[in-house]
Amino acid sequence: EEQLVESGGGLVQPGGSLRLSCAARGFMFSDYWMAWVRQAPGKGLEWVANINEDGGEQHYVDSVEGRFTISRDNAKNSLYLQMNTLRAEDTALYYCARDRNYFTTTAYYDAFDIWGQGTSVTVSS
Amino acid sequence: AIQMTQFPSSLSASVGDRITITCRASQDIRSDLGWYQHKPGRAPKLLIYGASSLQSGVPSRFRGSGFGTDFTLTISGLQPEDFASYYCLQDSNYPRTFGQGTKVEIK
Numbered sequence: 163e164e165q166l167v168e169s170g171g172g173l174v175q176p177g178g179s180l181r182l183s184c185a186a187r188g189f190m191f192s193d194y195w196m197a198w199v200r201q202a203p204g205k206g207l208e209w210v211a212n213i214n215e216d217g218g219e220q221h222y223v224d225s226v227e228g229r230f231t232i233s234r235d236n237a238k239n240s241l242y243l244q245m246n247t248l249r250a251e252d253t254a255l256y257y258c259a260r261d262r263n264y265f266t267t268t269a270y271y272d273a274f275d276i277w278g279q280g281t282s283v284t285v286s287s
Numbered sequence: 288a289i290q291m292t293q294f295p296s297s298l299s300a301s302v303g304d305r306i307t308i309t310c311r312a313s314q315d316i317r318s319d320l321g322w323y324q325h326k327p328g329r330a331p332k333l334l335i336y337g338a339s340s341l342q343s344g345v346p347s348r349f350r351g352s353g354f355g356t357d358f359t360l361t362i363s364g365l366q367p368e369d370f371a372s373y374y375c376l377q378d379s380n381y382p383r384t385f386g387q388g389t390k391v392e393i394k
Binding site for chain 2: 197199206207208209212221222223224257259264266269271272273274275277278279280
């Protein structure tokens with residue numbers, strides 16, 4: 163079964179750091195882009211970052227640029243999110259997701275076809 | 288960043304109803320749009336990619352349409368398991384952006 167399992171969430175003080183992990187199982191991890199998506203309490207989904215197959219290309223939402231770093235270890239089938247200088251507004255449930263390419267006869271699309279259950283991050287003093 | 292305006296923010300419906308959710312992009316995104324279902328405490332689920340292509344395993348009562356800036360998700364014959372929140376997501380440009388979400392509740 164194709165599966166993603168997040169870990170590493172917890173309570174951290176403002177200005178602190180946390181590293182999230184996402185373990186991939188049941189598929190060839192190194193063949194796929196991967197992403198982090200979060201949901202703050204009572205809010206909608208927000209895309210945070212993604213990374214290409216070999217880790218050489220990353221993209222971030224503006225609000226985390228320079229504070230968060232997405233990375234991966236294909237040998238360990240694992241995705242990471244290093245979060246520094248955390249703020250109260252970073253409090254959220256963080257999901258990792260597989261960013262799959264879909265090809266049609268005329269175009270290709272990206273979509274998040276597999277998601278983990280999420281890991282909770284609370285930034286509070 | 289591309290803004291995705293999704294409406295309504297919530298709606299009440301009955302089992303068997305047909306409902307429509309709309310997303311409007313702030314610029315042309317061709318067909319680079321997906322729809323996701325999200326239930327509390329569960330992982331989000333991909334329903335539609337490429338604006339109108341049904342993800343494998345998703346029931347055919349879910350239908351996506353649109354191109355450019357205006358997109359819709361239609362659920363025909365609402366089932367009890369369809370009561371959830373729904374989000375659109377554009378994958379045309381970075382940063383990827385979701386709509387604000389639509390919560391579908393039981394009338």
